[in-house]
Amino acid sequence: MKDHVTKEPRSIFELGGVPPMKQVVPLGLQHVVAAIVGVVTPALLVSNTVGLSGPDKTILVQVSLLITAIATLIQLYPLGRRIGSGLPVIMGISFAYVPTLLAIGGKFDLATILGAQIVGGCVAILFGIFLKQLRRFFPPLVTGTVIFTIGLSLYPTAVKYMAGGAASPTFGDPKNWLVAIITFAAVIFFNYFTKGVSKLASILLGMIIGYVVALMMGMVSFEAVGTAGWFQLVAPLHFGLKFNISACISMAIMYIVNSVQTIGDLSSTTLGGLDRLPSDKELSGGIVAQGAASILGAFFGGLPTASYSQNVGIVTVNRVVNKIVFAFAAGVMLVAGFIPKFASALTTIPQSVIGGATISVFATITMTGIRMITSEKLTQRNVAVVGLAVALGVGVTSVSGSLGGFPEWVTTVFGSSSVVIATLMAILLNTILPKDKEQTK
Numbered sequence: 001m002k003d004h005v006t007k008e009p010r011s012i013f014e015l016g017g018v019p020p021m022k023q024v025v026p027l028g029l030q031h032v033v034a035a036i037v038g039v040v041t042p043a044l045l046v047s048n049t050v051g052l053s054g055p056d057k058t059i060l061v062q063v064s065l066l067i068t069a070i071a072t073l074i075q076l077y078p079l080g081r082r083i084g085s086g087l088p089v090i091m092g093i094s095f096a097y098v099p100t101l102l103a104i105g106g107k108f109d110l111a112t113i114l115g116a117q118i119v120g121g122c123v124a125i126l127f128g129i130f131l132k133q134l135r136r137f138f139p140p141l142v143t144g145t146v147i148f149t150i151g152l153s154l155y156p157t158a159v160k161y162m163a164g165g166a167a168s169p170t171f172g173d174p175k176n177w178l179v180a181i182i183t184f185a186a187v188i189f190f191n192y193f194t195k196g197v198s199k200l201a202s203i204l205l206g207m208i209i210g211y212v213v214a215l216m217m218g219m220v221s222f223e224a225v226g227t228a229g230w231f232q233l234v235a236p237l238h239f240g241l242k243f244n245i246s247a248c249i250s251m252a253i254m255y256i257v258n259s260v261q262t263i264g265d266l267s268s269t270t271l272g273g274l275d276r277l278p279s280d281k282e283l284s285g286g287i288v289a290q291g292a293a294s295i296l297g298a299f300f301g302g303l304p305t306a307s308y309s310q311n312v313g314i315v316t317v318n319r320v321v322n323k324i325v326f327a328f329a330a331g332v333m334l335v336a337g338f339i340p341k342f343a344s345a346l347t348t349i350p351q352s353v354i355g356g357a358t359i360s361v362f363a364t365i366t367m368t369g370i371r372m373i374t375s376e377k378l379t380q381r382n383v384a385v386v387g388l389a390v391a392l393g394v395g396v397t398s399v400s401g402s403l404g405g406f407p408e409w410v411t412t413v414f415g416s417s418s419v420v421i422a423t424l425m426a427i428l429l430n431t432i433l434p435k436d437k438e439q440t441k
Helices: 021-050 054-076 095-107 110-129 131-137 140-162 174-193 202-216 223-227 245-274 280-300 309-318 323-337 340-346 351-374 380-398 408-414 418-432
Strands: 091-093 305-307
Touching: 021 054, 021 091, 021 095, 021 110, 021 323, 021 351, 054 091, 054 280, 054 305, 054 323, 054 340, 091 280, 095 110, 095 140, 095 245, 095 351, 095 418, 110 131, 110 245, 110 280, 131 280, 131 418, 140 174, 140 245, 140 351, 140 380, 140 418, 174 202, 174 351, 202 351, 245 280, 245 305, 245 309, 245 418, 280 305, 380 418
Parallel strands: none
Antiparallel strands: 091 305
């Protein structure tokens, strides 16, 4: 099978060739539908945390669409044979970074997030280059513990948004909870009581229903849409760049964690769609591309990128791996990213709708971590690795001021996000605790 694209008509189940557009369009749009919530929502969460104005919030969403498209295209068609995996994956702005992004944004600003992102992107590139030597530190037990902690740390964010947003004057209002619960119920209905596209797009459809309900209740304002233009190129360094050592350390750790998650997603893609494991070159190129896309995005206001597990899930179900299908999906998001009115319309989504929809996403992240943890035997040693790492990570960040006697940088790195402590403890414990007899054979 040839991996490169040719002009010959080929099957949608092959990497190369150009299948009929009547197949490409619906299959490509399916990937857009599956990814769009993940692309937009982190930008909305961060923009609310750092207090961006309407136009700047629109730009952040706009750049999220653009960077998602560019990152996906680089993965599909590698640059210089080292940047990109050449595999059919959707790369985009990732929920996994959100706890750290919100922690940095709440204490500093967006420019500090973007500066730390450049450092994190460089770390990801190094991780990709030295992949063989580093993989042994991240078995499923460690990776699962980290992903499990990410899910747990996101629950308070979802609940705050369900209540209307912590900074909102109507925080806790019954109207917010009504909209959030309706959205949540719609997501559950489409996910578990329907089939096909409606099941795959359950989060998007749930948000549409929640949005309509909020609109009827007078909770949506279109003022920003009216003032937005039809076409706009985003200027580099619009939000600026700042470098804070503690923020950079936190982000560097998160990039290592998400590089490991990318290994899992690329492996799932090739196993589910191509009946093989990815090569070291494909894995290395995929991680390097992830870091490169994040560095590029930082100069324009794009947030950190990672592979999209929900789109990987589609591949494992329908086995459609043709690159043109994924390129079409990227093209749709690229065009949308140049249209401020489209991006501005997405910023009108009420926070209660976002909360009602994303809590199910965060639950899925948590359960993904549990599945990875339980893929290994829960021996006394392994239980200790997971339990102690999560206990310290969640415990320290749950108690306000618990690190108050330390220098400020310590609080920023270790006290802002439970994921950082959990990651370091899981790696350390997994390295120093004696292996079980079965593992040493």
